[in-house]
Amino acid sequence: MTSFIGAPIGRVDGRAKVTGAATYAAEFRPPGLVYAALATSSIAAGQLTALHTAAAERAPGVLLVLTHLNAGKLPYQSPAARAAVDPVAGEQLRVLQDARIFFSGQPIAVVVAETQAQATYAAALVRATYAVDTSARTQFDPAQARPTSLAAAKRGRGPETRQGDPDTALAAAPVQVDQRYVQPRMHHQAMEPHATIAHWQGEQLTLWSKSQWVGNERDAIALVFGIPAANVRVINPYVGGAFGSALRTWPHVTLATLAARRAGRPVLLELTREQLFYSIGFRPRTEQRVALGAEATGQLTAIVHEAVGQTSTYEEFAEATLDVPAVTYACPNRRTSYRLVDMHTNTPCPMRGPGHVTGLLVQEIAMDELAAALQLDPLELRLRNFAERDFRKDLPWSSNQLRACYQAGAERFGWQRRTPTPGSMRAGSLRMGLGMATALNPAPRYPIQASATLLPDGTIVVRSATSDMGPGTYTSATQVAADTLGVPLGRVRFELGDSALPPAKEHGGSTTMASVGPAVQAACQDLRRQLDMLAGRPVDLTTTDLPGLLRHAGLLQLQASGSAGPNATPPTHSTYGFGAVFAEVHVDPDLGIVRVARLVGAYDAGRIINPRLARSQCLGGMVGGIGMALMEEATWDPRFGRVLNANLADYHVPVNADVHELDVLFVPSEEPLMNPLGVKGLAELGLCGVAPAIANAVWHATGKRVRELPITVDKLLD
Incomplete structure (x- = not known):
């Protein structure tokens, strides 16, 4: 019998996708479909004092204009327990339920018309006047940060952890690194915009909606409208990319459902590219301090890792920023601190590797800085501090082939050719830099x-x-x-x-x-x-x-x-995926332009069901890491609480010309305790470690340590 597990089989849905036969959320066409468009707030905080909708209501083809004045009250029942993808505390945006404004871009009206063009035109005619809250919190100010809540602590995202005596050990360490790092706000930018078609048939509701969790969307909408979950069906056979943005149920789903009930016809509401910056979540801006203390041999004696993230004023989104750094390396003294800045913005949400990528990013740059201070090879430093077990939980790994990842990746990449002095390597007229980082991600x-x-x-x-x-x-x-x-x-x-x-x-x-x-x-x-x-x-x-x-x-x-069942791994073990990423960059010494010439990733993801698909996942993570390191940043205007580059022209993501040689290899591995197939999670592991490996390579090429991403030309020429 032929074994299909482990075979590099092409996608069974590939033909449907390339021929257009695959139907995405916005492409279903129930009979009588009409279209909706949003009008949104232009202030960051305050109250609506008046809404002028007469012009929109008179516009051609308009069937309905809903605002908080005529939408009616929705039950918004509370769940028995919060879904794992939802913020840990606070209340979801109760859309069109009152005059309060929590962030710029908040929906204040939804227009339904016979065509999309008519709905979009009419929505632009809605005018609003406001009482502006002059104390709006639109500036990310770490000095205003607060500890995370008890609810966050119950999810393992509490304000502080401590092991040993890290501050004393840090002060006594012969070699120290103590730096601050910034990762900006980032957005998912999937090809498919978020969209929902809502269709009521009596008491039964069908939603064709972009979702990564159709069962949760069913339950969430049932609670908003106070109807049995059995009356709701959510359909979404294809998702055109999401990276975490479609895990929770966003306000536009409620608006489409409400509009369809009031219009008596199925309604399609598809967000514009600009609205995606405000109507769904994002990776929050996070500022971090990492302090490392080590012996002259390179053995870590102290780790202090402090993170400040952003959240909205109406919900608390707390990330697992400090989880992965807490288990990556062996160290007897460790302290972590996690705080949040409440801002008048929409709520952040999971984005590929949520928190784990963020914390690992700065830890791996700090480890490179420590290697430089020790005049020690960065890979050797990591090997000397290899974690033989999960020291945070004091548990052995269920499986761990990280050493094999280091070895296989270094050999494939040619790490031995790296010279230690920054700026000492050349690729023709360009400066060459080689960097590396550890990749680590939980495997639930x-x-x-x-x-x-x-x-x-x-x-x-x-x-x-x-x-x-x-x-x-x-x-x-x-x-x-x-x-x-x-x-x-x-x-x-x-x-x-x-x-x-x-x-x-x-x-x-x-x-x-x-x-x-x-x-x-x-x-x-x-x-x-x-x-x-x-x-x-x-x-x-x-x-x-x-x-x-x-x-x-x-x-x-x-x-x-x-x-x-849930995690089959016994509570006597800790389960993670592991990897090592190696980067080669070329930097123009006169222009400061960085090119990622080569990336090599070696991964331990347990048994690989389909190496072709697995490789594709890692390639996607590498491309995302290039964007994270060199390009992606939501430019925030604190005067108005808005993203200035809320479009694909100005929000830069990698394109074909930015992507050169990407190499992926999987070390032999199986996960015997976790599940019968022996697999571990892979997708987010492919992003972990990429951005810091690139950042470390840029330092090796130029001697300039950029601690605020992305690494742009101005920061290298400054």
């Missing part, structure tokens, strides 16, 4: 259910309400099913992205394959057992007349189910 597993159904024509349909925003869930789940059943790939069809399917948790946190895969495997194993019982013997699904077997048993189809 969530409870998932799946079903496997044998149809009369011999096709096996496997279903789960997970999502696929690009990693290849359709393909990898099909591979697991075909491998478990022992049938060709073409006999299996995997269906996802529908809240009516067996429930699944969020498609995020690099958890999908580790969670969905075992559930699919269990469902297919159950189907095999049932077929063996029907036949009275072990069945070969490739040669047995399965339709005949069903007919003989008097069945039209045969359905099986399976589930996978």
